[in-house]
Amino acid sequence: MTPTILLIIMLFGLSFLLAFAYNDYRKKRPLTRYPFVTFMVPTWNDGPMLKDTIESIFDSYPKNKLELIVINDNSPDNTSQILKQLQKKYKFIVITNKTNIGKVKAMNKAARKAKGEIIFNVDSDLIVNKKAVEDMMARLLNPKVGGVSARYRPRNKGFLAFMQSIEYGLSGIIAIAHNPYSSFFMWGGCMAIKKTALKQIGYFTEEAWIEDIDAALKLNGKGWKVQQTPYLVKTYVPGTVFSWWKQKVRWGGGAFQAILRHNPSFLTNPVTMFITFVLLLFWIAFGFAVSSIMNGGLVVDLVLVIWISIVYPLFWTPFIIANCGRELRRKPYYILNIFPFAFIYMPAIIVAGTYGTLKATYKLLAYGDKERVWFNEED
Numbered sequence: 001m002t003p004t005i006l007l008i009i010m011l012f013g014l015s016f017l018l019a020f021a022y023n024d025y026r027k028k029r030p031l032t033r034y035p036f037v038t039f040m041v042p043t044w045n046d047g048p049m050l051k052d053t054i055e056s057i058f059d060s061y062p063k064n065k066l067e068l069i070v071i072n073d074n075s076p077d078n079t080s081q082i083l084k085q086l087q088k089k090y091k092f093i094v095i096t097n098k099t100n101i102g103k104v105k106a107m108n109k110a111a112r113k114a115k116g117e118i119i120f121n122v123d124s125d126l127i128v129n130k131k132a133v134e135d136m137m138a139r140l141l142n143p144k145v146g147g148v149s150a151r152y153r154p155r156n157k158g159f160l161a162f163m164q165s166i167e168y169g170l171s172g173i174i175a176i177a178h179n180p181y182s183s184f185f186m187w188g189g190c191m192a193i194k195k196t197a198l199k200q201i202g203y204f205t206e207e208a209w210i211e212d213i214d215a216a217l218k219l220n221g222k223g224w225k226v227q228q229t230p231y232l233v234k235t236y237v238p239g240t241v242f243s244w245w246k247q248k249v250r251w252g253g254g255a256f257q258a259i260l261r262h263n264p265s266f267l268t269n270p271v272t273m274f275i276t277f278v279l280l281l282f283w284i285a286f287g288f289a290v291s292s293i294m295n296g297g298l299v300v301d302l303v304l305v306i307w308i309s310i311v312y313p314l315f316w317t318p319f320i321i322a323n324c325g326r327e328l329r330r331k332p333y334y335i336l337n338i339f340p341f342a343f344i345y346m347p348a349i350i351v352a353g354t355y356g357t358l359k360a361t362y363k364l365l366a367y368g369d370k371e372r373v374w375f376n377e378e379d
């Protein structure tokens with residue numbers, strides 16, 4: 001009956017997690033003033049998407065309170081021409097790199113030139129909105145908060161995109177549950193950091209495999225709080241299994257690298273340790289159940305089969321409901337996605353993340369600290 005006992009403890013922990021997230025969502029945070037914000041958009045070969053991104057920025061924040069810097073990282077497509085056309089309608093700065101220097105170096109280049117008290121990074125295929133931006137600014141008015149980000153909702157359609165939408169819902173609830181203390185990660189495609197805090201952490205780490213978790217842990221290490229807004233922003237997510245695999249491997253390896261570098265910030269966060277404990281109980285219980293069935297248990301098999309086939313996928317139900325409530329009202333059968341998510345998608349994430357961690361370990365051993373590079377397109 002070990003899995004049942006662990007399940008009870010785990011569900012008790014899950015209820016606290018959801019309560020933390022809901023309590024933060026209910027809090028009202030009026031935006032008492034509009035701080036001057038520098039939005040920066042690093043772009044490479046995303047010319048056709050820039051119009052929607054730039055329009056969304058100007059639609060989401062007062063024009064007299066924002067500065068926009070677009071960094072064209074030597075794009076070979078028609079990005080330059082599109083930016084020139086957009087400058088006829090919107091006032092913004094374009095930095096054109098003569099060579100491709102990479103996203104993080106481009107971000108640091110713009111951040112050092114920025115005039116805003118808030119540095120707001122936006123991916124070039126992402127659409128922000130007024131609710132998300134204003135909630136992020138309201139949180140940053142708190143003198144203890146150094147960085148805030150917003151999670152994604154996929155712009156593209158399809159089964160793989162929908163699975164990622166549920167995954168982001170899970171990650172979003174976990175992140176929001178951290179808000180009373182401080183989160184250990186941010187969504188790099190839509191994150192805002194106080195310039196004073198960004199200077200204090202030495203800007204974004206250019207040799208980091210993923211700059212967002214690295215920045216969040218550095219902010220925590222300097223005593224700043226990191227929070228997440230519950231409001232979503234739209235972006236494109238990997239549309240093929242191959243591109244999805246590459247992203248998850250990089251995310252898994254990058255998270256491992258960041259935690260190794262800044263482990264005190266991770267290990268001293270009580271919310272992180274609590275959530276890690278809850279998820280660990282979940283996987284231990286699942287492992288017990290699978291092991292017992294494979295070893296030919298008798299009477300207890302019925303309980304374990306129920307656990308694996310019903311209780312295990314039910315664990316993910318709150319995250320599906322939280323992420324696609326509108327779709328469920330129109331299409332109740334969407335709830336059945338709980339089964340492919342539980343039995344196919346989550347195990348695939350674990351495999352990709354494990355491979356990424358092993359790959360990161362190899363690179364940590366093979367290269368010196370400052371020689372280490374990102375996972376690149378060839379990895």
